[in-house]
Amino acid sequence: MSHFFPLWEEVSPLFRIKDMDKRFRFNKKYYLCSNCKRVFHSHEDLLFVEDNVARGFCTEACIEQFFRPQVKLYEAIEVEIREKLSIKEEITLKFLESPQYLEKLLKSPKEIWAIENDFNEKIYSLIAPFKDKSGKIFYLASLCLFYQGKPSFIFLVTATSYLPFLDEFRIGERVNLRENESLLKAPEYLKDTDIANLVEHKKSFLLSEILRTRSNRDIPIFDFPNYEQFLKNTVEGPDEVYAFKDDLGDKFITYIKSYQEEKNIFYYFVICLTVSSASKSVKEQIVPVIYFPSKDGKIYQMFTRGNLIMGSLKS
Numbered sequence: 001m002s003h004f005f006p007l008w009e010e011v012s013p014l015f016r017i018k019d020m021d022k023r024f025r026f027n028k029k030y031y032l033c034s035n036c037k038r039v040f041h042s043h044e045d046l047l048f049v050e051d052n053v054a055r056g057f058c059t060e061a062c063i064e065q066f067f068r069p070q071v072k073l074y075e076a077i078e079v080e081i082r083e084k085l086s087i088k089e090e091i092t093l094k095f096l097e098s099p100q101y102l103e104k105l106l107k108s109p110k111e112i113w114a115i116e117n118d119f120n121e122k123i124y125s126l127i128a129p130f131k132d133k134s135g136k137i138f139y140l141a142s143l144c145l146f147y148q149g150k151p152s153f154i155f156l157v158t159a160t161s162y163l164p165f166l167d168e169f170r171i172g173e174r175v176n177l178r179e180n181e182s183l184l185k186a187p188e189y190l191k192d193t194d195i196a197n198l199v200e201h202k203k204s205f206l207l208s209e210i211l212r213t214r215s216n217r218d219i220p221i222f223d224f225p226n227y228e229q230f231l232k233n234t235v236e237g238p239d240e241v242y243a244f245k246d247d248l249g250d251k252f253i254t255y256i257k258s259y260q261e262e263k264n265i266f267y268y269f270v271i272c273l274t275v276s277s278a279s280k281s282v283k284e285q286i287v288p289v290i291y292f293p294s295k296d297g298k299i300y301q302m303f304t305r306g307n308l309i310m311g312s313l314k315s
């Protein structure tokens with residue numbers, strides 16, 4: 001088949017599996033990852049980090065790679081301004097080492113500013129004041145992108161107690177926090193259709209990660225359905241359970257159990273997403289995103305990430 005479509009070689013394995021029986025036609029909608037140019041049929045297979053810019057990415061790694069030059073640009077500007085103000089080695093910078101300040105800045109900034117270029121690309125600036133142990137005030141400031149009311153990609157974060165430097169972060173126009181309260185709070189509860197979309201999205205992402213990592217000698221993908229009988233047992237009596245957050249802050253729970261069937265020894269993985277639900281009776285839902293068997297140590301390593309919440313670490 002592949003000699004008919006040289007493009008097959010270039011498209012992602014993910015795409016190949018989903019669209020194995022489909023052929024390329026001109027009269028179809030195509031979406032390319034803005035970074036690596038992998039081809040998709042649905043925009044739902046792509047990740048977005050901006051609201052009004054039609055720029056989608058196939059993986060978090062592609063997002064990172066695409067924006068890296070812009071990260072470098074802002075970093076260089078910071079160095080230049082700090083040099084000019086003679087505050088290159090500010091002691092306040094040590095507060096960047098404690099993640100709680102950044103978390104607070106992203107969740108409840110005191111000021112939000114935004115500047116938009118002629119291509120509708122909008123950069124946000126967040127500012128929040130903090131007090132150190134002696135009661136001295138310092139600030140954290142960040143330049144980032146927003147998607148659906150939340151910071152989605154961070155270009156730069158810094159700490160300073162020098163007001164002229166802080167002033168440099170008051171970019172473009174100030175965003176009225178009261179008018180934009182939903183900006184940071186949305187969307188708290190998800191409708192069922194949203195959950196389905198989110199799960200699909202996460203599934204594509206995890207699947208592409210798994211395909212990139214697994215060895216060719218691992219259990220073939222077409223064989224996965226034959227292992228689905230292990231799903232229930234794995235969730236009900238796992239050997240290990242891990243909780244982790246992805247780069248977008250969504251919470252996952254991984255159930256792992258090892259099995260031995262005659263000479264066939266393998267792990268079964270069930271990766272679930274924790275979502276807030278619109279229903280009043282159930283606040284949080286745990287939805288299976290992807291479940292599969294594997295004999296591959298690299299896959300085991302990949303999913304024993306995050307916090308171990310049950311079970312023992314294998315030596």
Ligand SMILES: [Zn+2]
Nearest residue numbers: 033036058062
């Ligand atoms: Zn890509």
